[in-house]
Amino acid sequence: MESKGQSARNKGKKLKRKEVLEKKKAVDELVRAASSETDHLVSFQAFRHYNRNGVSVYLDWGRGDRLSSSVKQYVYNLLKANMEGPFGAEWPAEEKVKRREMVASEARYIFVHDVANASADGMPSVVEAKKEVTDSMLEIVSIVGFVHFRFLVEEEIPVLYVYEIQLEPHVQGKGLGKFLMQLIELIARKNRMGAVVLTVQKTNLSAMKFYTSKLRYIVSSISPSRVNPLLGSEASYEILCKAFEPEAKAVLEEGD
Secondary structure (H helix, E strand, O other): OHHHHHHHHEEEEHHHHHHHHHHHHHHHHHHHHHHHHHOOOHHOHOOOEEEEEOOOEEEEEEHHHOHHHHHHHHHHHHHHHHHHHHHHHHHHHHHHHHHHHHHOOOOEOOOEEOOOOOOOOOOOOOOHHHOOOOHHOOEEEEEEEEEEEEEEEEEEEEEEEEEEEEEEEEEEHOOOHHHHHHHHHHHHHOOOEEEEEEEEEEEHHHHHHHHHHHHEEEEOOHHHHHHOHHHHOOOOOOEEEOOOOOHHHHHHOOOO
């Protein structure tokens, strides 16, 4: 026969399991809802255009399993041009991984289009620009960069994970990267993600400085160098994050 004390403990365990399952269900639902959104840019019309420092661009939306063959090739070419150096000897293996990642159904994209000869007053709207884009009019509108991200669960926290942010050299250093990351953070907050998370190669010193100094990201508690300082020092990358709410900060930043 079960004692009163044992009965209370068992009841407590059942309630705890129920709480854990309910929390997991809620987190999974947040990620599903965010992933099912057709176009996250709709909520941020002010971020559709960027016209500063000699750069005039507009942003468009996409997903990995719906990219045209020409866009797939562009994404791969820019990835290779920008990342083969930082990855070094690891690139051949990493290249295969990235080829799979870039076309996955979970992959969400923000594409950056350069509008040739556009002025602050005369830049076409996204809808107008789309109507103009044909294979014979690539000189008018062209992709000059992209952000690839996904909505995931890390350590039971819903996060927006930035897989790639890649820009052509001629639009780098013009404030565009910061602008895109501000948009990413707004998208994360609107969809109730606990944090933005991303991975940076240790050899990519300019990227590391950009995220940690300019954007105030920190090395996450799930990064190899913090999980196991001895073995983690041998890893070629760091995981950075910016948390937006207490539980995410405790888990992903402080490591509690």
